[in-house]
Amino acid sequence: MRAKKSLGQNFLNAPFVIQKMLDAAEVKAGDFVIEIGPGKGALTEALLHRGAKVCCYELDQRMVDYLSEKYQPAIAAGSLVIVRQDILEVDVTKELPQGPYKVIANIPYYITNAIIRLFLSSNHQPTDMCLLVQKEVAQRIARDIKESILSLSVKVYATASYVIKVPARYFSPKPKVDSAVVNMKDISRSHFSEDITEEQFFSVVKQGFAHKRKQLASNLAELFFDKTYWKETLQKRGYAATVRAEDVHLNDWIFFAGLINT
Secondary structure, three states: OOOOHHHOOOEEOOHHHHHHHHHHOOOOOOOEEEEEOOOOOHHHHHHHHOOOEEEEEOOOHHHHHHHHHHOHHHHHOOOEEEEOOOHHHOOHHHHOOOOOOEEEEEOOHHHHHHHHHHHHOOOOOOOEEEEEEEHHHHHHHHOOOOOOHHHHHHHOOOEEEEEEEEOHHHEEOOOOOOEEEEEEEOOOOOOOOOOOOHHHHHHHHHHHOOOOOOOHHHHHHOOOOOHHHHHHHHHHOOOOOOOOHHHOOHHHHHHHHHHHHO
């Protein structure tokens, strides 16, 4: 079965990478795991071998048929469920079983941001997410310097770490860029409260990055307060008045979000 370019399929041929993913997410017997785009089942098999209960979301009917036949005993035993559905159309809060779960997957590059947002912002968050994504994206998510909307959107919910680089040669067909595994754990909403809501946080972050060439004070002044106020506030927080959004840390963005109510 050839990979479908329209679905962003690139099959992983590297058992050591799969083991790194399972180790990073601390998969153990009895864990409930959501897998997205299982393809031919390399990751699925490793999850089942560890004793996890797996629910796979797959759009390609060929793969659904193939996996349903290959893993019929696991399906019959209740260890594996295969759902032919677009993961982005799933209501995570209503459709997933209540209780802890993990998301572990080799996901299509073009829906990476949407998948991360779907699960981290849901009312039924996973305990862990371990994803095989484009290397540049993994680096942006896990970086400690030069923040982005994506990195802040992950860090406000989770602790992210860069696990391992996966060269393009380990995929079939071979993609044009390398990939990497990024792990997210300690997922929660602990940074948010009645005083600092998710809506406030993301409105401030998006405005801060609205014009990349502008200084942060100028960008935030378009949302609330004036430029002078923001320059003074940034200096009190230990930054230069001319600082740009990418150089400001998560805790300061949370503080700025709280100023909306003052």
